[in-house]
Amino acid sequence: MKLNDLSLFRQQAYINGQWCDADDGEHTLIYDPASGECLGSVPNTGKRETRRAIEAAQAAQPAWRALTAKERAARLADWARLMMSHQDDLAMIMTREQGKPLAEARGEIAYAASYLEWFAEEGKRVYGDIIPAHAPDKRLLVQKEPIGVAAAITPWNFPSAMITRKAGPALAAGCAMVLKPAPQTPFSALALAHLAELAGIPAGLFSVLPSDAARSLEVGKELCENPVVRKLSFTGSTGVGIKLMQQCAAGVKKLSLELGGNAPFIVFDDADLDAAVEGALIAKYRNAGQTCVCVNRFYVQDSVYDAFINKLAAAVGQLQVGSGLTENVSIGPLINAEAVKKVALHQSDALSKGARLLTGGKSLGGNFYSPTLLADVTPDMVVAREETFGPLAPVFRFRDEADVIQQANDTEYGLASYFYARDLGRVFRVAEALEYGMVGVNTGLISTELAPFGGVKASGLGREGSKYGIDEYLEIKYVCLGGL
Ligand SMILES: NC(=O)c1ccc[n+]([C@@H]2O[C@H](COP(=O)([O-])OP(=O)(O)OC[C@H]3O[C@@H](n4cnc5c(N)ncnc54)[C@H](O)[C@@H]3O)[C@@H](O)[C@H]2O)c1
Numbered sequence: 200m201k202l203n204d205l206s207l208f209r210q211q212a213y214i215n216g217q218w219c220d221a222d223d224g225e226h227t228l229i230y231d232p233a234s235g236e237c238l239g240s241v242p243n244t245g246k247r248e249t250r251r252a253i254e255a256a257q258a259a260q261p262a263w264r265a266l267t268a269k270e271r272a273a274r275l276a277d278w279a280r281l282m283m284s285h286q287d288d289l290a291m292i293m294t295r296e297q298g299k300p301l302a303e304a305r306g307e308i309a310y311a312a313s314y315l316e317w318f319a320e321e322g323k324r325v326y327g328d329i330i331p332a333h334a335p336d337k338r339l340l341v342q343k344e345p346i347g348v349a350a351a352i353t354p355w356n357f358p359s360a361m362i363t364r365k366a367g368p369a370l371a372a373g374c375a376m377v378l379k380p381a382p383q384t385p386f387s388a389l390a391l392a393h394l395a396e397l398a399g400i401p402a403g404l405f406s407v408l409p410s411d412a413a414r415s416l417e418v419g420k421e422l423c424e425n426p427v428v429r430k431l432s433f434t435g436s437t438g439v440g441i442k443l444m445q446q447c448a449a450g451v452k453k454l455s456l457e458l459g460g461n462a463p464f465i466v467f468d469d470a471d472l473d474a475a476v477e478g479a480l481i482a483k484y485r486n487a488g489q490t491c492v493c494v495n496r497f498y499v500q501d502s503v504y505d506a507f508i509n510k511l512a513a514a515v516g517q518l519q520v521g522s523g524l525t526e527n528v529s530i531g532p533l534i535n536a537e538a539v540k541k542v543a544l545h546q547s548d549a550l551s552k553g554a555r556l557l558t559g560g561k562s563l564g565g566n567f568y569s570p571t572l573l574a575d576v577t578p579d580m581v582v583a584r585e586e587t588f589g590p591l592a593p594v595f596r597f598r599d600e601a602d603v604i605q606q607a608n609d610t611e612y613g614l615a616s617y618f619y620a621r622d623l624g625r626v627f628r629v630a631e632a633l634e635y636g637m638v639g640v641n642t643g644l645i646s647t648e649l650a651p652f653g654g655v656k657a658s659g660l661g662r663e664g665s666k667y668g669i670d671e672y673l674e675i676k677y678v679c680l681g682g683l
């Protein structure tokens with residue numbers, strides 16, 4: 200790995216402020232999804248290491264909580280500054296282990312750092328209440344307190360931002376955090392731990408437990424069932440989210456779940472078609488279509504259908520596919536062979552049921568797949584219901600608002616949605632009718648630390664970012680003062 204600062208490339212677990220191997224010496228190899236090259240190895244931690252990390256968190260959290268919000272903020276701000284001063288190296292690590300183009304990786308590092316900056320400040324605004332009492336000798340106080348030890352389990356598609364979107368509010372609130380990163384992308388998480396150490400985040404307060412897919416089940420089970428852990432924040436697929444929810448039920452653990460999506464992208468007859476094409480490229484093909492808020496279904500009104508798909512096909516055909524290390528590449532590899540297979544299956548199912556291939560449609564060898572556009576897609580096709588999580592864009596037709604709202608809402612998911620229209624009445628009607636946690640209007644890029652990120656229905660529970668995100672790591676305490 201060519202880095203300016205090789206100390207960022209960590210091949211050990213980070214537990215209680217110590218860099219260590221797995222207790223049983225087991226380790227797992229990490230591969231570059233573009234080249235197949237082995238990048239290095241990390242310890243394959245399990246239940247014993249998880250318990251140690253939880254005990255360390257429990258020991259470290261009281262002193263961290265006792266700091267003022269301002270003191271905690273200073274450490275988080277330093278962590279963010281260190282991320283940005285190492286942006287190039289952190290981006291290189293991310294591109295090598297996840298595959299996204301370097302420009303996108305640099306963007307993610309800035310996005311990830313923004314959550315630390317944002318919650319450093321939000322921690323200073325954890326206000327309580329004084330409630331007008333119901334009796335003259337009483338005073339009613341409401342205060343917010345850190346929940347204690349929190350656990351995080353994160354996905355591979357945003358190897359840094361999905362971590363700081365949890366660690367930022369948790370530490371700002373006064374909590375400790377034990378993190379299990381995705382098996383595919385441990386190096387980004389371990390680099391963050393190294394920078395946290397440099398920023399003065401105390402030993403034990405933030406631990407990182409790399410593990411392969413099998414050991415992840417063991418680590419996750421301990422995080423869900425250990426009574427010291429009072430909060431679990433998970434980002435990943437809905438199926439796994441449900442399993443974790445079940446494992447947390449007995450301990451009545453507080454949960455945040457950022458799960459799968461099936462985003463509609465609607466183009467009305469009064470849309471600016473060129474703007475819609477620009478928004479479609481970002482909303483569909485960012486991270487090679489591997490984001491939870493990527494468009495999964497395009498809906499275009501009959502009268503502008505041909506004009507839109509022709510414009511979009513021309514734009515998609517210009518997208519460059521290749522290694523994320525190569526300049527001007529906008530579509531990197533998918534994370535693995537299973538991801539490529541899923542895209543190919545969704546495409547072959549649609550074509551077998553009458554869809555029309557407009558551009559792309561090719562597996563390019565290894566984990567590369569051409570950015571693809573399908574027309575004449577119908578609701579009986581698998582792409583209508585399953586999250587593709589790849590660079591495949593299916594385009595449906597619709598007649599009018601009622602028709603497209605019914606189609607767009609016909610899913611168990613409810614994370615992100617997008618539409619292009621210029622009539623003001625239509626904008627409000629459609630934004631209010633869409634059953635999603637987030638709605639992009641005349642834009643394909645909605646994610647920012649300033650806004651509440653999250654979904655409804657099978658897309659999860661709770662919100663991350665914004666003024667709401669810190670509440671996920673706080674408990675409300677009511678104090679009733681009597682006899683005054
Ligand atoms: N809503 C969001 O903010 C958001 C963001 C990114 C990804 N996602 C979703 O994540 C999915 C893709 O990411 P993925 O493939 O990493 O998801 P995944 O659910 O397979 O894995 C996510 C994490 O959970 C761990 N995990 C899996 N099974 C587990 C178990 N039984 N116990 C404990 N841990 C377990 C994995 O090791 C990984 O760290 C997509 O569905 C995408 O929509 C959602």
Ligand SMILES: O=C[C@H](O)CS(=O)(=O)O
Nearest residue numbers: 356357489490491492646
């Ligand atoms: O995959 C989903 C992440 O939340 C990505 S982003 O926040 O939309 O950039």
